[in-house]
Amino acid sequence: MVAGGEASAADVTEACLGRIEEVEPRLGCFLRVDPEGARAMAARVDERLKRGEGAGLLAGVPIALKDNLCVRGREITCGSRILKGFTAPYDATVITKLRDSGAVFLGQTNMDEVAMGSSTENSGYNPTRNPWDPERVPGGSSGGSAAALAAGEALSSLGSDTGGSIRQPASLCGVAGMKPTYGRVSRYGLIAYASSLDQIGPFGKDVEDIALLLEIISGHDRRDSTSAPLEVPRYRDFLKNNIRGMKLGVPRECFAEGMEKNVEGIFKAALDTFRRLGAEVMEIELPRIPYTLACYYILSTAEASSNLARYDGVKYGYRAREYRNLLEMYERTRQEGFGEEVKRRIILGTYVLSAGYYEAYYARALKVRRLIKDDFDAAFSDCDCVIMPTSPSVAFQIGERKDDPLRMYLSDIFTISVNLAGLPAISINCGFDRQKLPVGLQIIAPPFEEGRILNVAYAFEQNTGFHKQKPELKGI
Amino acid sequence: MKNFETVIGLEVHVQLKTESKIFCSCPAEFGGEPNTRVCPVCLGLPGVLPVFNEKALGLTVRAGLALNCSVSSFSKFDRKNYFYPDLPKNYQISQYDKPFNLGGYIDVWIDGERKRFGITRVHLEEDAGKLIHFEKEGFSGVDFNRTGVPLLEIVSEPDLRSPGDAYEYLKALRALLRYIEISDCDMEKGSFRCDANISLRPSGTKELGVKVEVKNMNSFRAVERALSYEVERQTALLQEGGGIVQETRLYNADAQKTFPMRSKEEAHDYRYFPEPDLVPVAVETEKIEEIKAALPELPAARALRFRREYGLPEYDAGVLTSERPLADFFEVAAALSRNRKVLSNWIMVELLGKLNREDLGIEDSPIGAGQIASLVELIDAGTISGKIAKTVFAEMFRSGRPPEEIVKDKGLVQISDEGELEKIVAEVISAHPDPVADYRSGKEQALGFLVGLVMKATRGKANPGLVNKILRRKLA
Numbered sequence: 001m002v003a004g005g006e007a008s009a010a011d012v013t014e015a016c017l018g019r020i021e022e023v024e025p026r027l028g029c030f031l032r033v034d035p036e037g038a039r040a041m042a043a044r045v046d047e048r049l050k051r052g053e054g055a056g057l058l059a060g061v062p063i064a065l066k067d068n069l070c071v072r073g074r075e076i077t078c079g080s081r082i083l084k085g086f087t088a089p090y091d092a093t094v095i096t097k098l099r100d101s102g103a104v105f106l107g108q109t110n111m112d113e114v115a116m117g118s119s120t121e122n123s124g125y126n127p128t129r130n131p132w133d134p135e136r137v138p139g140g141s142s143g144g145s146a147a148a149l150a151a152g153e154a155l156s157s158l159g160s161d162t163g164g165s166i167r168q169p170a171s172l173c174g175v176a177g178m179k180p181t182y183g184r185v186s187r188y189g190l191i192a193y194a195s196s197l198d199q200i201g202p203f204g205k206d207v208e209d210i211a212l213l214l215e216i217i218s219g220h221d222r223r224d225s226t227s228a229p230l231e232v233p234r235y236r237d238f239l240k241n242n243i244r245g246m247k248l249g250v251p252r253e254c255f256a257e258g259m260e261k262n263v264e265g266i267f268k269a270a271l272d273t274f275r276r277l278g279a280e281v282m283e284i285e286l287p288r289i290p291y292t293l294a295c296y297y298i299l300s301t302a303e304a305s306s307n308l309a310r311y312d313g314v315k316y317g318y319r320a321r322e323y324r325n326l327l328e329m330y331e332r333t334r335q336e337g338f339g340e341e342v343k344r345r346i347i348l349g350t351y352v353l354s355a356g357y358y359e360a361y362y363a364r365a366l367k368v369r370r371l372i373k374d375d376f377d378a379a380f381s382d383c384d385c386v387i388m389p390t391s392p393s394v395a396f397q398i399g400e401r402k403d404d405p406l407r408m409y410l411s412d413i414f415t416i417s418v419n420l421a422g423l424p425a426i427s428i429n430c431g432f433d434r435q436k437l438p439v440g441l442q443i444i445a446p447p448f449e450e451g452r453i454l455n456v457a458y459a460f461e462q463n464t465g466f467h468k469q470k471p472e473l474k475g476i
Numbered sequence: 477m478k479n480f481e482t483v484i485g486l487e488v489h490v491q492l493k494t495e496s497k498i499f500c501s502c503p504a505e506f507g508g509e510p511n512t513r514v515c516p517v518c519l520g521l522p523g524v525l526p527v528f529n530e531k532a533l534g535l536t537v538r539a540g541l542a543l544n545c546s547v548s549s550f551s552k553f554d555r556k557n558y559f560y561p562d563l564p565k566n567y568q569i570s571q572y573d574k575p576f577n578l579g580g581y582i583d584v585w586i587d588g589e590r591k592r593f594g595i596t597r598v599h600l601e602e603d604a605g606k607l608i609h610f611e612k613e614g615f616s617g618v619d620f621n622r623t624g625v626p627l628l629e630i631v632s633e634p635d636l637r638s639p640g641d642a643y644e645y646l647k648a649l650r651a652l653l654r655y656i657e658i659s660d661c662d663m664e665k666g667s668f669r670c671d672a673n674i675s676l677r678p679s680g681t682k683e684l685g686v687k688v689e690v691k692n693m694n695s696f697r698a699v700e701r702a703l704s705y706e707v708e709r710q711t712a713l714l715q716e717g718g719g720i721v722q723e724t725r726l727y728n729a730d731a732q733k734t735f736p737m738r739s740k741e742e743a744h745d746y747r748y749f750p751e752p753d754l755v756p757v758a759v760e761t762e763k764i765e766e767i768k769a770a771l772p773e774l775p776a777a778r779a780l781r782f783r784r785e786y787g788l789p790e791y792d793a794g795v796l797t798s799e800r801p802l803a804d805f806f807e808v809a810a811a812l813s814r815n816r817k818v819l820s821n822w823i824m825v826e827l828l829g830k831l832n833r834e835d836l837g838i839e840d841s842p843i844g845a846g847q848i849a850s851l852v853e854l855i856d857a858g859t860i861s862g863k864i865a866k867t868v869f870a871e872m873f874r875s876g877r878p879p880e881e882i883v884k885d886k887g888l889v890q891i892s893d894e895g896e897l898e899k900i901v902a903e904v905i906s907a908h909p910d911p912v913a914d915y916r917s918g919k920e921q922a923l924g925f926l927v928g929l930v931m932k933a934t935r936g937k938a939n940p941g942l943v944n945k946i947l948r949r950k951l952a
Contacts, residue, residue, distance in 0.1 A: 070523045083522065090516050092523060191522040195752035224525050225755050303752055306555050309566035310520050314618070330559055353557070353747035362749060 009042035009049075009060025012155070013104050016062040020106070020153045026134055026476045028126045029148035031067050032075060033107035038062060041104040048102075056102030057216055063098065064154035066145050067108040068115060069200070070189040071095050078191045079111040079141075081124040082337030083317040092189020093224070094158065094200050094217045101216045106154050109144030113339045114308060115165055115193040117141050118411035121402050122341045129398070130173060131471040132437055136395035139169030139411070142203070146173040149203050150471055156213055157203040162193050163296055164390075164415025166201045167427035171390035171440020174429045176210050176457070176467065177203045179415075181447045182422035183228035184214075186221030192307040194300035195226075197419040206467045207428065207457040211235040214450060230448060238451035239458045244278035246456060249383030251286040254414060259392045266431040266439040267389045270460070274387075277459055284379045284386065288372045292417040293409055295372065297345075298352050298365035299420075305349030311337065344405065373421040380446045385456055388414045390427040390440030414442060424450045428457045429466040438466070479679040480714060482707050484636035484672060485596075486699075488649060490628045490659045491603060491667035492535045497624035498602050499526030499569065504626065506665045510608065510619035518624035520564035525753050528553075532626040533576070535658040536600045537759060537767050539628055540577025542656045542774055543595045547764050551576045553600075553751040558744055561618050562605040570629075572748040575599030576759070583776050584648040585794055586641065593645055594633030603627040622666075628659070634673070634684065639703035646670060646696045647798075651775050655800045663695055670699055675720070676710045686720040690734055693727045702727035702734055709734070778803055786816040795824055802828075802838045808845035813852045822852055826869055842876045843869075851879040859883065860890050864936055892939040894946070897930070900938070901946045904929045915951055923947060 017035050024030060042062075048055040065071065068078045070088035072095075077083040091099070098105070112122035120128040120143025128143045130136040131151040138147035142159025146169035149157050159166040161179035170177025178201045185200045192198060202213035218232040250271065255264065271281050313319035313333030320332030338346070352361035379386055391411055401408040418425045423444055430441035441460070445452045461467050497504050500517035517524045540547050554572035577598035584591050603625040608617045630649065636642050650661040650668060661668040670693060675685035690706060693699045705727075710720055725734035773781070775797045782793035782803075797803045806823060813819050827848060831841055851868060854860050860868060860883055871882045883889055891897060904926060905912055915922035923944070930943045 068523075076522070078522065086522065088523070089521070188525050189523045192753075223527060225527055226525075226753065302749060306557050306567050306747070306749070309557060309559065310522070310564060312559065312561075312566055314561045315519070315564060316521075326561065350747065353749055355745045355747075358747075358749070 009045035009104060010039065012060055013038050013042040013062050013106075016106060016152075016154055019151065023131075023151050023153060023473060023476050026129065027131060027147055027151055027153075028128045029109055029138075029144045029151065029153055030064065030106070031077065031079070031108045031110050031123075031125055031144070034074070034105065038104050038106050045102050045104065056100060057212060058098065058156075059102035060104060061102070061155050062104045062106050064106050064109045064145055064148045064157035065095070066142050066157070066159045067111050068160055068191040068193075069095060069158060070191070071105065071108075074108070076108065076191070077124070078114050079123045079125065080113045080311075080338065080342070081318055082311045082334070083191075084124075086317045088189075090189065093186035093221045095189060097217050097219075098158075109142070109148055109157060111144055112141035112165075113342050114191075114304070115141040115160055115162055115198075116304070116341050116345055118164070118168055118408055119396070119398075119401065120144060120147075120169070121398065122339055124339055127398060130395045131473060131476075132174060133395065133435070134476065135397060136437070137172065137398055139172035139391070139395065141165040141169075142177075143169045143173075145203050146170050146175055146177060149173070149175050149205065151473060152470070155205070156209055158200060158213075158217070159203055160190055160193075160198055160200050161415075161419065162197045162199075162300060163419050164412040166203065167390045167415050167425060167440065167442060168411060170203060170427040171429075171438065171442075172395040174432075174438030174440075174466070174469070174471070175203055175205060176207055176426060176428045177201065178210050178214060178426040178450070178453070179418065179424065180214060180218065180450055181228070181424040182419075183226055184424065184448065184450065185217050186219070186224040186227045188221055188223040192303075194303040195307060196303060197296075197300055199419075207426070207454055207461050208236070208239055210426065210457075211239055211454050214454075228448070233451055235451060235454055238454040240455055241459050241462045243274070243456055243459045246279040246385070247383040248274055248279050248281050248456070249284035249379050249386045250281060251289065251379070251386060251388060252283050253286055253289040254388045258410060258413070259389060260394065262433040263389050263391070263393060263439050266433065267441065270430040270441050271387075273460060273464060277463060279456075282383055284383060286372075286375045286379060286386075286417065288368065288375050289413075289417055291368050292372060292420060293413060295365045295368040295420060296412075296416045297348065297409065298361050299369065301345040301349030302353050302362050303349070305346045305353065308338075308342070308346055313337070341405070369420045372417055376417075376421045376423060376444075376446075384445070384452060386444040388442045388444070390414060390442040394433050394435070394437040394439060418442075418444055423447060424453055426453050426457050428461060429469075430460070430464070431466055432469070478715065480676040480711055481679045481681075482638055482674065482676055482703075483634045483684060484639070484642050484674045484703060485634035486632045486636065486642060486645060487671045487673070488630040488632075488646070489669040490539075490630065490653055490661060492532050492626040492628055493657065493659050494529060494531045494535065494626055496529055496531075498529050498532050498600070498626035499624055502624065504624075506667065508621050510617065510621065513621040514623070518564070519620055526569060526751075528754055528757070529626065532600060533757065533759070534767060535626070536576045536598065536628060537764060538656050538771065539630070539653065539658050540580065540598050541764070541768050541771060542652055543577070543580040543582055543598060543630070545577035545580030545595060545598055547577055547759055548574060549759055549761070550574065550756060551759065552756040553754045554748045555751050556601075557747045560604070561616070562607050562623075564605065564620060564623060568601060568604065569751055569754070570601035570748075571599035574756075576757075582645070582648055582652065584641075584644050585776075585779070585790070586644045588790060591641070591644075593635045593641075596631040596633050598628060598630050601627050601629060634675075639700045639707065642672065642703055643696050643700040646699060648775070651798045655772060655775055657800075672699060672703055674703055674706050674710070676707070676714060686722050688720060688722065689724040691724060691726055691737070694729065698727060698729055701732055705733055772800065775803075782806075786810055786820075788816060788820055792817075792820045792824065796820065799838065805838050805841070805845045809849040809852075812846055812849035813856075815852055815856050818855065819849065819852045822848055822869075826866070830873055842874075843872050847872060847878055854879055854883065858890060858892060858939065860888055861936070861938075861940055863940075864888050864890065867936075888937060890939050891934055891937050892942055894942065897938060897942055897946055900930055900933050901943065901950060904933060905950060912951065923951075
C-alpha cells in the first residue's frame with residue numbers, strides 16, 4: 001500500500017496511532033507505545049520512497065512487537081515487573097530484519113509474564129481485553145499482539161509461541177498467527193521462556209501477510225546455534241487457491257479432549273469446506289496427545305527455572321528495597337518481582353530437575369517428547385497436513401480461569417504437541433459462534449513445510465472470507 | 477596405633493589460550509579494566525544465546541589426547557545451576573554426562589620411579605567473573621571480564637597417595653599442558669587452579685574413607701601443605717576414634733591450616749540438564765587424528781630420549797624437559813657441543829639460576845643456545861678454565877656478546893704454556909718460603925695455598941691442573 005504509493009508511511013502510521021489513542025484505554029493491548037519513534041521510522045521510509053530508493057518489503061507497515069523481543073534502546077520487560085526499567089542494548093535478529101525491510105515499530109504489546117499463560121491475565125502490568133468482547137480475554141501469552149491487530153491498532157505484529165502463545169490468541173481474536181518450525185526463525189534477542197520450544201512468529205490479518213512476514217523474519221542466524229542452516233523459500237509463491245487432492249488428517253483424539261460443542265460444530269463445517277475444495281479429509285491417530293500437557297509442563301518449566309535464574313536483582317531490572325544479605329536480596333527480589341504463575345512454574349521446574357527426580361520426570365518427559373514426534377511422523381506418512389481446532393473453546397471471560405491453573409492449561413491442549421514436535425502450524429479464523437466470537441483452525445505440517453500450510457490456509461480463506469470480518473468495537 | 481593410607485584426587489581448572497571467549501567474540505585475554513571485555517552474550521542479558529567457539533574444542537581435544545584420554549565422538553553441554561553474583565546467568569554452561577574426554581592417565585617420575593595417575597575426565601566449561609569487595613565503602617562489585625573464558629576441568633582418579641604425589645602430579649600436568657600450548661597455566665593469574673579431595677583409610681583396606689574437599693590453594697606448595705595438614709588432622713581424629721565430617725574446607729596460607737567453609741554455601745544440587753541453546757557436538761575421527769598428528773613430543777617421551785640420546789642422568793633429563801622452550805634450548809645447544817653433561821650443568825645450574833634470580837624465562841635469556849654451547853666448547857678445549865668461564869658467563873649475560881670475543885678482548889685465554897708457568901711457579905716458591913717449608917714437612921694443604929698464589933699472579937688464567945703438576949714436581 002505504502003510502497004505502491006496509495007498512502008504515505010506517515011499516513012498509515014498516524015492512522016494506527018489514532019486508533020491506539022481511541023481504543024487503548026479500554027483494551028490495554030500495549031505496554032508501551034512509541035509515537036515519536038514510529039513517526040521517525042515512517043518519515044525515513046517516506047524519504048526513501050520520495051528519493052526513489054527501495055524501502056523494503058514492509059515499507060511503512062506499522063508493526064506491534066511482543067514485549068519479549070529486544071529492541072535496542074527500548075525498555076523491554078517480558079511482561080514482568082522483575083524486568084521493569086531494563087533497556088535492551090541490542091536488537092533481536094528479527095528486529096534487525098524488520099528494520100531492514102522498512103517496518104515501523106509502534107511499541108511493545110502486553111503479554112502473560114515471561115510468556116507463561118493463555119489469557120494475558122498474568123501480565124505483570126494489566127490485563128488485555130478481547131476486541132470482540134471486552135469482557136473476555138484475548139488469549140495468551142501473545143494476547144496484546146493478537147488483540148492490537150484485531151482492533152486495527154497495528155497492521156501486523158510479532159509474537160512468540162512456546163506452547164500455543166501465538167496460535168491460541170490468534171484463534172481467540174480472529175486473526176491469523178503462525179508458529180514456524182523450531183529453528184526457522186532466529187531466537188536471538190527473544191527473552192527465553194523454554195529454549196527448546198520457543199519460536200518467534202507473525203500475526204497477520206490474513207495468510208498473505210503471514211507469508212510476507214515469515215519470509216522476512218526466517219533464516220539461519222550464526223548467533224542462534226539452533227537456527228536451521230536452510231534457504232528460505234519465497235513463501236508468497238505458495239499462496240495458491242488450489243488444494244485438490246491434498247490429504248488433511250484429523251486426529252481422532254481431538255474430539256475426546258473437552259472440545260466445546262460450538263467449536264466442534266464450526267470445525268466440522270471447516271472440514272466440509274476442505275472437502276468441497278477437493279481435499280481428502282481423513283481420520284488419523286495421535287495416540288500420545290493425552291500425555292502432551294504433562295510432558296510440556298515438565299520440560300518447559302525445567303528450562304524456565306534455569307532461564308529465569310538470571311533475574312536476581314544483581315545486574316538489571318527490579319531489586320528488592322530491603323534485605324540484610326545476598327541470599328535475602330535474591331529471595332525478596334524474586335518473591336516480589338515475579339507473579340504467582342511464574343513462581344509456580346519455577347518451583348515446578350526446579351523440582352523436576354532435582355537430584356532423585358530427574359530420571360522420573362525430566363528424562364522421562366524427553367522420551368515422551370520423542371514419542372509425540374514419532375506420532376506426527378507416522379501421521380505425515382499418510383497425510384500432507386494435520387488439522388485441528390486451535391483451542392477447545394472460544395474466548396473465555398476475564399477472571400473465569402485465573403484461579404484454576406489446570407483448566408487454564410487445557411486451553412493449549414491442541415497447540416502444545418506442535419511445539420514438542422518442533423513443527424510449523426498456523427491458526428486462521430474459520431468462523432464465529434452464536435455470540436460472534438471467532439473460532440480458530442489449526443493447520444500443521446512436517447518440519448520446514450510452512451509453504452504447504454500457507455497453501456491450505458490461503459485456499460480456505462479465499463473460499464470463506466471469515467478473515468475479512470472485523471470486531472465492531474462497540475462502546476470502546 | 478593404626479596406620480592409615482592417604483587417598484587424594486585433584487580437580488584442576490585450566491583457562492584455555494583462545495583469542496576469544498567460549499560463547500561470544502569478546503577477548504579472552506587476562507586483565508583489563510573491570511567490565512571492558514564484555515558483551516550482551518557473556519553478560520547473560522535477557523534474550524542472548526551462546527555460540528560455541530570451535531577453537532576451544534580443538535584445544536580441549538589436544539589436552540585429552542596428551543592425557544591419553546579417549547575422545548568422545550558425541551558430546552554435549554549441560555547447565556549447572558547455582559546462584560552466585562559472579563555467574564551472570566546463575567547457571568554455568570558445563571558438561572555433565574558427555575564430556576569431550578574420558579579415561580586417561582599421566583605418567584609422573586617421582587624419586588626415580590614412574591607413577592601412573594589416572595585421569596577420570598577432561599571437560600570444557602565457561603569461567604565465571606570475579607567479585608571485588610570494597611570493604612570500606614561496604615559493597616561488592618562484579619568484574620565480568622573473565623566470564624566466559626574457556627575453562628578446562630581435569631579430574632584425576634583418587635590415585636594419589638601423598639601430598640608429595642599431589643605436588644608432583646601438578647608439576648607434571650602443568651608442564652604437559654604448557655608443552656602442548658593450550659594454556660599459560662599461570663596460578664597467579666588464575667589460569668591454573670586446583671581443588672583437592674582427600675580421605676584416609678586403614679592401611680590394606682580397599683573401601684574409601686569419608687572425603688573432605690579442600691579449596692583456596694594458590695600454589696603447588698600450598699596444595700602440598702594444605703594436604704599435609706589434612707593428613708595430620710584426619711589421622712589425629714581417626715586415632716582418637718572420631719569420625720571425619722564430609723565437608724568443604726578452605727586453606728588459609730598464613731595459618732597453614734584448613735578451616736571448614738560455612739555449610740550453607742556447599743549445600744548445592746546443581747540440577748544439571750542438557751543446554752537447550754546449543755546443539756550437541758560431533759567430533760569426527762579425522763579431526764581427532766589431525767589433532768593427534770599435530771601434537772608435539774610430550775615431556776615424558778622427550779626426557780627418555782634425552783637420557784638415551786644425550787646420555788643425561790634422569791634428573792637432568794627431567795629438569796631440561798620440564799618446559800618446552802627449555803628443552804628446545806637444550807637441543808639447539810646440544811647439537812653444537814660434544815660434552816652434553818657439562819652443557820646440562822651449565823644450563824641447569826648457572827643459566828637457570830641466573831634467570832631465576834633475574835625473574836626471567838628461558839625465552840628471555842640474553843645468552844643464546846649457540847653461545848652457551850661455545851662456552852662449553854671453550855672449557856672442553858682447555859682454552860679457558862672453569863673458573864674463568866664463570867667470569868665469561870657473567871659478561872655474556874650482561875652484554876649478550878659471544879664468549880670467544882669476551883675471552884679474546886679481555887685476554888682471558890688460559891695459560892697452558894709449561895715454560896711460562898714454570899717461571900711463575902719458580903717466582904712464587906722463592907717468594908714464599910714458609911708454605912713451601914710447610915708442604916715439604918708434610919702439610920698437604922699448603923699446596924692449595926701455593927696454587928692459589930700462582931692463579932692470583934696470572935689473574936686466574938693459569939691452567940690449574942698444570943700448575944698443580946709443576947708445583948708438585950718442583951717441591952718434590
